[in-house]
Amino acid sequence: MAEALIFHYREQRAFLNRCNPLAKVASVLILLIPLARAPYKLALILLLPLVVLSLTQRLPLRRYGKELTFFFFMAVIIAITEYLATRSPLGTLAACLRFLAIILCGMLLADSTAPDDLARSLGSVLSKIPFVDGWAIASSIELTISMVPLIFDVTNQVTTARKARMERNRHPIRNLTSLGESIFTLLLDRAEELAWALDARSFDPSRARRALPYSAPDFWLTIGTVSLVILTLPFVL
Amino acid sequence: MKREEEPILQLEGLSFGFETAKPILKEISFAIERGSLSLITGPNGSGKSLLLKCIKGLLKPTAGTILLEGEDLTHHGKARLRSIGLVFQDSETQIVGQTVERDILFGLENLQLPLPVQRQRLDDVVALLDLTKQLKQRPRALSGGEKRRLSIAGVLVMEPKLLIMDEPFANLDYPSVVQVLKTLLRLRNEGHTIILVSHEVEKILAYIDKVIILEGGTVAAQGPPSLLRPLFKEHGVYVPEECALEDLTWLKP
Numbered sequence: 156m157a158e159a160l161i162f163h164y165r166e167q168r169a170f171l172n173r174c175n176p177l178a179k180v181a182s183v184l185i186l187l188i189p190l191a192r193a194p195y196k197l198a199l200i201l202l203l204p205l206v207v208l209s210l211t212q213r214l215p216l217r218r219y220g221k222e223l224t225f226f227f228f229m230a231v232i233i234a235i236t237e238y239l240a241t242r243s244p245l246g247t248l249a250a251c252l253r254f255l256a257i258i259l260c261g262m263l264l265a266d267s268t269a270p271d272d273l274a275r276s277l278g279s280v281l282s283k284i285p286f287v288d289g290w291a292i293a294s295s296i297e298l299t300i301s302m303v304p305l306i307f308d309v310t311n312q313v314t315t316a317r318k319a320r321m322e323r324n325r326h327p328i329r330n331l332t333s334l335g336e337s338i339f340t341l342l343l344d345r346a347e348e349l350a351w352a353l354d355a356r357s358f359d360p361s362r363a364r365r366a367l368p369y370s371a372p373d374f375w376l377t378i379g380t381v382s383l384v385i386l387t388l389p390f391v392l
Numbered sequence: 393m394k395r396e397e398e399p400i401l402q403l404e405g406l407s408f409g410f411e412t413a414k415p416i417l418k419e420i421s422f423a424i425e426r427g428s429l430s431l432i433t434g435p436n437g438s439g440k441s442l443l444l445k446c447i448k449g450l451l452k453p454t455a456g457t458i459l460l461e462g463e464d465l466t467h468h469g470k471a472r473l474r475s476i477g478l479v480f481q482d483s484e485t486q487i488v489g490q491t492v493e494r495d496i497l498f499g500l501e502n503l504q505l506p507l508p509v510q511r512q513r514l515d516d517v518v519a520l521l522d523l524t525k526q527l528k529q530r531p532r533a534l535s536g537g538e539k540r541r542l543s544i545a546g547v548l549v550m551e552p553k554l555l556i557m558d559e560p561f562a563n564l565d566y567p568s569v570v571q572v573l574k575t576l577l578r579l580r581n582e583g584h585t586i587i588l589v590s591h592e593v594e595k596i597l598a599y600i601d602k603v604i605i606l607e608g609g610t611v612a613a614q615g616p617p618s619l620l621r622p623l624f625k626e627h628g629v630y631v632p633e634e635c636a637l638e639d640l641t642w643l644k645p
Contacts, residue, residue, distance in 0.1 A: 164490040166528055269490045271498075301488070348485040351450050355478050355486070356546065357502040364501065 161222035162265040162303045169212050170372055171267035177276040178373035179268060182380040183260045189387045190253055195245050197390045198252035204383065205259045212266055222307055226258050270297040272367055279366035294360035298349075305345055306338075313337045398462050399423035400554055400585050401447070406456030408446050415454060417443055417609045424554070424587060429580045429599055431617075432589045434606035435628035440589045441481065443606065444558050448478040460553065474503075477552030481559040483539040487531040492523060492542055495531055499550040517549040520582075521575060537568025541575060548579070555579065556587045561595050566642065569595055573643040593624065593631050597640035605629065 166172070171179065190201055209216075216223065230251050237250040274290075274297035281289025313334065324330065401424040409415035417439045424430050432440055445451040447458060449465075449472030457466045465471050480486045489495025496517060500510040518524050521541045526534060531542055540560065547555065560576070561569050577599060580586055588596065597603075597617050604614040605627045612627045613620055617637060624631045631640065 163530075163532075165530065166491045269494065271490070271494065345485075348480070348482070349488070351445070352480060352486045352488060354450055354473060355448060355480075356488070356499040356550070357473055358498075359502060362502065362504065 161219045161307060162262065162300075164269045165266055166269075167213075169267065171208060171212055171263060171376075173370065173372045174267070174376050175276055175367050175369050175373045176268045176273040177280065178369070178376050179264055180273070180277070182376050183264060185380050185384050186260065187257075189384055189391045190256055192391050193249060193253060193387075194390070195249035195252060197387055198249050198256060200387060201383070202252055202256045202259070204379070205256055205263065208263055209259060212263060214262060214266060221311065230254055265300070265303070270300040273297060273300065275364045275367050278364060282363065288361055290363055291360045298360075301349075302342075302346070305349075306342065309341045309345060310338055313341060399459075400426045400461055401587075402457075402459040402462075403447070404457045404459070406443075406446060406453050406458065408442060408451060408453050412454055415609065417446065417453075420456070420606075420609075420611055422604050422611060422614050424585060425601070426585055427580070427583050428585060428601040429576070430587045430602040430604065431593070431596065431600045432587060432604045432606060433591055433593055433624075433629050434612070435591065438606040438628075439609040440606055441558055444478060444556050444587075444589055447472070448476050448556065449473045450478075474550075475553045477547035477550060477555045479540075479543050479547050479555070479557040479560065481562055483536075483543040484532070486543045486546060487539065489531065489546075491527070492529055492531055492534070493527045495542060496523075496545050496549050499546055503550060513549050513551070517545045520578065521545045521548070535568065536564050537571040540564065540568065540572050544575060544579075548584075554585050554587065556589070558589045559592075560588060561590060561592045569642050573599075573641065577643070591629060593629055594635070594640050595642045597621075597631065598638050599641060599643075 186201065189197065193201060233254050234247050234251050238244070238247040241247070274293040277296060278290040278293030281287060281292050283289065317334070317337075322330075403423075404421050406417060406420040407415045408417040420443065432443065434440055442451065446453050449469035452469065453466065457464055458472065459465070460472065460475055465475070487495050489498050493514070496514055497510060500513060505513075518527060521544060523538070523541060523545055526538060526542075531539065534542060544555075544557070557576075560572050564572065573596065576586060576588070576596070580599075588600075590596065600617050602614065603617050603620045605612045605620065605623065607627050613623050617640075621631065621637065625633075
């Protein structure tokens with residue numbers, strides 16, 4: 156069965172892979188400040204560096220296939236609802252571009268950051284907060300991120316199995332309920348197996364891990380993002 | 393008795409059930425010798441996989457004792473988790489790292505070993521299981537046989553006293569089965585104690601020291617393969633009748 160690759164980490168020596176996960180998360184959060192209210196021209200400007208990063212990262216967009224059609228479908232729904240609400244073609248375009256930029260941020264982050272590395276970086280910061288089990292929170296985030304590709308895999312598996320058995324088109328709600336039930340059951344089974352596998356290899360979510368060092372790419376990424384946001388803020392305010 | 397002479401694992405009257413009134417595993421007792429290659433077999437639903445999870449410490453037995461090197465670890469699930477390595481039936485379940493290297497290191501990081509020790513163990517296990525070329529690859533891109541070798545490596549690198557493998561030949565093609573067989577024999581020759589759980593007896597029986605047949609959640613028979621072979625069929629385990637015992641393997645010279 157073809158594996159869903161979207162939101163999977165790929166080990167490579169690209170610029171973003173060399174950045175510390177914390178620098179990447181911070182950059183995404185900073186970028187979201189102007190992006191949240193960006194008109195279409197600004198959204199295009201903010202999207203441009205993300206597209207360049209996608210090229211340097213060599214995101215295998217063609218291989219994402221079905222998963223991208225899901226986001227395309229989401230974009231269409233956003234476009235329709237935005238247009239119905241505002242009757243503004245440019246506003247609709249801006250909403251779609253913002254959505255595209257956010258999805259691209261997620262893809263770049265997931266493609267260049269191993270969940271384990273993210274947990275190391277986040278945990279090392281969160282653990283400094285008093286009365287908070289920062290490492291456990293980071294491990295929970297790590298496991299949640301690890302579940303995302305699993306959801307795509309399971310959905311793919313269930314829909315393929317149903318197609319192979321010539322599932323009839325019944326009432327859409329009944330179809331969705333039945334599909335959701337199958338996906339959820341299989342996901343629970345997979346989650347239980349994953350929990351056993353983690354236990355079997357002595358996984359302890361509260362264990363302190365070795366933090367990752369910062370390097371020159373982190374500096375350039377942060378400076379680049381902050382400069383971009385400072386330059387674009389006047390257009391938003 | 394010297395420590396080297398006593399069985400590495402002893403189960404005495406082990407029972408397990410999700411409801412106490414309805415045990416699935418009933419009064420299971422057997423011993424596994426150090427450095428041996430043992431096989432637990434039986435028909436589907438006989439409780440083989442549940443037994444493994446009880447031994448490993450993933451499920452809590454409702455009765456009985458589990459002795460590891462003579463020490464009673466029945467109520468020390470965490471100690472069993474560290475000392476006993478379990479290779480799951482579905483390799484993908486067990487693989488949690490984003491690359492082969494990261495997956496092998498996962499268990500070592502959990503044991504909080506110093507970095508040089510981690511690197512040394514990684515190098516050793518990668519050489520032993522012939523995974524050097526795949527070290528930077530994504531586990532999901534590996535072949536079935538390579539994934540099985542990776543799941544063995546991930547467990548073996550933690551240096552368990554006992555290695556248990558659940559259906560190691562399941563869903564593998566002929567070359568992959570041969571790869572896994574070679575790996576198993578190499579590990580046994582290096583002194584590892586291995587318990588296999590499989591109903592594909594004809595692939596490995598020639599090399600097995602002890603067979604335990606489970607049926608209906610109890611031990612129906614146990615002993616060396618030469619003695620137990622006539623009993624396989626009546627306990628629902630298929631073995632080609634016309635073959636000599638030494639031919640019951642897929643690893644032909």
